Amino acid sequence: MFLVEKALTGSKSYWRWMLILAAVIATGFVFYLRQLDYGLGITGLNRDVTWGLYIAQFTFFVGVAASAVMVVLPYYLHNFKVFAKITILGEFLAIAAVTMCMLFIFADMGQPARVLNVLLYPTLHSMMFWDMVSLAGYLLLNAVIAWATLTAERNGTAPARWVKPVILLSIPWAVSIHTVTAFLYAGLPGRPLWLTAVLAPRFLASAFASGPALLILLCLLIARVTKTQAPRESIQKIAVIVTYAMVANVFLILMEFFTALYSGVPEHREPFQYMFTGLEGHARLTPWMWTSVILAAISLVLLIVPRYRTNPRLLPIACGIVFVSLWIDKGIGLIVAGFVPSPLGVVPDYVPTLPEVLIVAGIWGVGMFILTVFYKIVIAIRPEPFAGHAGA
Amino acid sequence: MNLSRKAFLRVSCFSLLGAAMRKTAAAFGSTFSRKVQWGMAVDIRKCARRPECTACIDVCDQAHNVPRVPDKRHEVRWIWKDTPEHAFEGEDFRYSSIAKLPVMLMCNHCDDPPCVRVCPTQATWKREDGIVAMDWHRCIGCRYCMAACPYESRSFNWVDPRPYIKTANPEFPTRTKGVVEKCTFCVERISQGREPACVEACPEKALIFGNVMDANSEIRRMLSSRDHVTRKPELGTGPNVFYLL
């Protein structure tokens, strides 16, 4: 069922890594208990910036989760055989990411004990209800798919016939999770930065760049750590996906820039001003946002020029840059700047506190822990597929 | 299983449709189907006669056990004073005679409140009498309503509020940490046929409370005789707090 025993044996360094993760998780948990006792006042959030690092990280990782579709779709819809062996990695990445998303939401709640109220009083006009439905559904879909295909593979049998339709369902579902997550923000009056129809497409574009970029990094990491290699061709194909998605993402952001800046409507312009030049002397995000922009520009050069993209030394750098750039853009900038200036025209400040950062780190730890366990299982079950086409 | 799923889908489709239809209807001006919609008119000039007066704020905070948190970032407020620049963000009152006058701000008890639309648990909802009410027993503290409210009328209890309540009013509960709160137009007083505490407390009678659906009410007479504005009407929320110029 879970093939867990594969994760219970490992080298010294494997156990050391898991121990480090466990320590990070434990630290985060201890600080979460403090937050539970003291209240969300322990974070840097305040009456003007009511959502911060937790929700921003949530948003970013919904994207990472949705990105699994970028390997599933070519394989199942276009019978793109190269991805045969790495779809499972994408699905497990999705499971880990969705789990992180749920933990981020949980960490952000003022009354976590009442979380079941969302189910007890289902409110169909609330996007948060639909986001919960789509995330939980996506987690379930990916868990079922990954389990069914992996068990079948381990047993040397073909997956059951019902698996294929479930996989096909997971494709639009992946799109839906990020669309609904964008709707969380895009439907709010009085938050001009988010009040844009392009938010959902932008979310998808950035997701399909950051998620596959992470997948490439993970594949390369696996190759480094375990001597099992994903076929080079598949990695190159994902790199192409990352390229197109990143181009689309940057294009959409430029559209936003144009609309906001050329129109000059203050409420649309000001959040961008806050992000990139600072507003009324508040410029905490500026260095971050410029870093993101510069990294995005570098990544475009590295990705678009085929010579660089196919260079095995440059590709991981490009992917890392894409990931960091989008992480800053979506995992910090977009959510925080949405609250600046406040509806009353006040320019508030938000700086995450240490407990907040450690809780976030703990959730990252959970995600990495889950991912390590899953990837360990995959590699234990089939060491050969990665090695198989290494020459290509 | 199959059937209930279908039924579920049907229900959800219809309710989405219903919501959409209600919105469309609202767009064509048929919001006024309500018999009662409590509203408030704030006479800015009368209020400004006593620039230092905080009677309404004090009585509200006392009546509802609103904590006075010294840390501005964690402030909780139901009714508060701000500049026209902030109160009417997007409007230009720079050269107006009210440019420097204080403005009392509170929940607008909108016709189509975004906070109600987004709340995932119906912890906040619009009552029959138009008041945007809150159920603090049900609030999960997700703060979605705070992101949705274009007036910053909602406050979150970032910490336990009790240490910041000097003399508590036992008639009214305090809140616990982790829930959102806001002005409720004193539902507890309205049910007893009384006016909101702030209205009663104002020494200048600058706050006029009443049913805006009733053409003969004092507030309607006031609104029909005086120029007035609402906050951010362009967002379509339909505020029911009016500012008499």
Next chain:
Amino acid sequence: MRDRPVIYGGLAVFLAVITLPFWRGIESGVTTKGPELARPATARQCVASTEFMKSSHMLLLMEMRDQAVRSGDPWYVGAGHGTYTISLTGTCLEQCHGSKTEFCDRCHDYAGVAPGCWSCHLDAGHSTGSLTAMRSSR
């Protein structure tokens, strides 16, 4: 053979654990007298029978809560056709049962339950006292 001391030791530990209520009861001199409740502040007619209140007061409170908060109707008609203003502090405590510590807490502590009511609702007897102290009492 040589394991017998271990086996009997284990058995003894097991027996000691499962007879915990007996010897703990004897040791702490526990009595079967339950908590004593303060008499209602102003003994009038009751909102429901004692029997019902003992087992189901929480349901009644929830019903009242939903009626007052969600339907906006603050009057509750009790079993004796008396009408009550729905207010945990004002009516339940002040008018009928006195104080939280003398009434609610007695049974709740005895039964080991800690309902969250008091993180918001105030104890009439402590309304002007230190709220922080009240919070930490339970």
Next chain:
Amino acid sequence: MKRAVYSILTVAGIAVLAGAAARDAAVLRWLAVVVPYAAFATFVLGMSWRVTVWSLSPAPFRIPTVCGQQKALSWIKPDRLESPPDTLAVVGRMALEVLLFRSLFRNTRMTLREGPRLVFGENKFLWLGAMAFHWSLLVILVRHLRLFLEPLPAIVLAAEKLDGFFEVGTPVFYVTDAVVVVGLLYLFQRRLRDPLVRYISLFTDYFALALLAGIAFSGIWMRYFGRVDITGIKEFALGLATFRPVALPAPSDSFFVHLILVSTLAAYFPFSKLVHMGGVFLSPTRNLANNNRARRHVNPWNYPVRVHTYEEWETEFRDKLEAAGLPLERK
């Protein structure tokens, strides 16, 4: 199938009888005291008797079922938990077994696939169901101590608080209440669904599950639907514990049903498969160190064998051996 139905009917019968008995106040008063005492005494004496009998049974040989590398030469890495060489490792293996149901975790399932091909796959659902059920039951037991102890120890309050973390309904909903029911239902249907398991399932297999489910359902009914006077019940429980029984609180049919079902379980426990609670500690395949090759184990009740060594024999026949010219060990 028949056996499953009978088991449910038996539990239902006990419950109905208890409910009927509760109609008569005098009978109720009497039974509510006698039955729990009798059941508890049966439980205590029965368990002691079972363990004593086990302790007297001879266990001469080491038969550790191992599935890991035995401790051998220094350069071969031993698997201490799977093949424990000493007491400490045995304690570790026991802990894994008792706390995490290690042997169930290893379950596999054979299926015949197209081909025909026999496939061994893992099957962890039994493990999962067992874990869900047993751990919930433990938390529920600890929680129930709130009715037997005064003043309450912190661990009971903590269990209560943690179990009721989610604020749903009033009295607050316990997560373990749901988990234990799900676990039991899974374990029950597992016996029915699989023809092989169904074939080897006896009445007692179903009965134990049905009885536990009956207890869970009656408890859930009592807490969330039927409603009882909890302080009255605590007074009653403390009365039993201090040997000064008091009367049950007024309407207590549902509590009485719960009480009788629990008493049935307690009395039935030592004489059923449920004694695995104690038995697991005494399973020789789990609790013996695998040190057969390192140490010599002598059967402790071997009778003294008269030994006639070669030396003695040589001395006895020395003359004849010498005469025959045969070589001697000792000159």
